[in-house]
Structures are given as C-alpha cells and as structure tokens.
Amino acid sequence: MVKRSLYREAxxxxxSDQEDKFFDAFAKDYLIYxxxxxxxxxxxxxxxxxxxxxxxxxxxxxxxxxxxxxxxCLFLAYKGKNIKETAVILKISQETxxxxxxxxxxxxxxxxxxxAIGLGIKYQYIVPDC
Numbered sequence: 118m119v120k121r122s123l124y125r126e127a128x129x130x131x132x133s134d135q136e137d138k139f140f141d142a143f144a145k146d147y148l149i150y151x152x153x154x155x156x157x158x159x160x161x162x163x164x165x166x167x168x169x170x171x172x173x174x175x176x177x178x179x180x181x182x183x184x185x186x187x188x189x190c191l192f193l194a195y196k197g198k199n200i201k202e203t204a205v206i207l208k209i210s211q212e213t214x215x216x217x218x219x220x221x222x223x224x225x226x227x228x229x230x231x232x233a234i235g236l237g238i239k240y241q242y243i244v245p246d247c
Contacts, residue, residue: 140168187221187224189207195237195238200215221233
C-alpha cells in the first residue's frame with residue numbers, strides 16, 4: 118500500500134514538473150513572438166502569470182474564501198468522512214455540515230464534493246497522504 122502511494126506521488130510530481138516546464142516554455146515562446154528575443158526568468162514568470170491569471174488568482178484566493186469550518190468539512194470529506202461522521206467530529210448538526218459543504222462547493226465552483234476535494238488538492242489546500 119505504501120509503495121503504491123509513493124509511486125502515485127512520484128508520478129504526480131513528475132507530471133507537475135513536466136507541466137511547469139511546458140508552461141514556462143510556452144510563456145517564453147510567447148515573449149519571443151512579441152519581440153523579446155531573450156526574455157529573463159522574471160519576464161517568463163510574469164508572462165506565465167498573465168497567460169494563466171485566472172488559475173493564479175484561484176490559487177491565491179481559495180484558502181481565503183473558505184471559513185475554518187468549511188475547510189474542516191473539506192478535509193474530513195477528503196478523509197472519507199460522511200456527513201454524520203463529520204457532524205460528530207465537529208460537534209455540530211448534520212444540517213450544518215450539509216450547509217458548510219454546499220457553501221464551500223459554491224465558493225470554489227465545484228458541483229460535487231469529489232470535485233471540491235480535487236480542487237483542494239490541485240490548489241494545495243489538501244496535501245495527499247504519503
């Protein structure tokens with residue numbers, strides 16, 4: 118089980134590194150196309166941010182938009198806890214858990230809790246277990 122988890126993490130890291138290289142190359146090529154034959158690393162980083170501003174904005178604001186209770190509900194959902202278990206752990210009603218889950222899904226524009234968990238992992242609010 119641990120080997121599988123380590124393999125999955127290594128694969129995700131490799132894909133993330135490849136994605137970073139691709140986006141950096143794309144930003145560099147775009148700067149060259151615009152007439153800058155030798156863009157600096159800073160210029161490449163800035164262009165990358167401009168080209169993918171919406172994604173950068175979501176990374177910065179995701180954590181700030183969720184309340185502490187919503188973050189706890191998201192984390193417990195990631196851990197596989199259902200509404201009843203989450204209510205017991207947080208010492209709140211099941212209806213309140215449902216409200217928190219609905220609100221956090223709306224805030225991060227997720228249709229389902231699975232999608233919300235995926236976005237939480239993508240934007241590094243949730244760090245998968247090793």
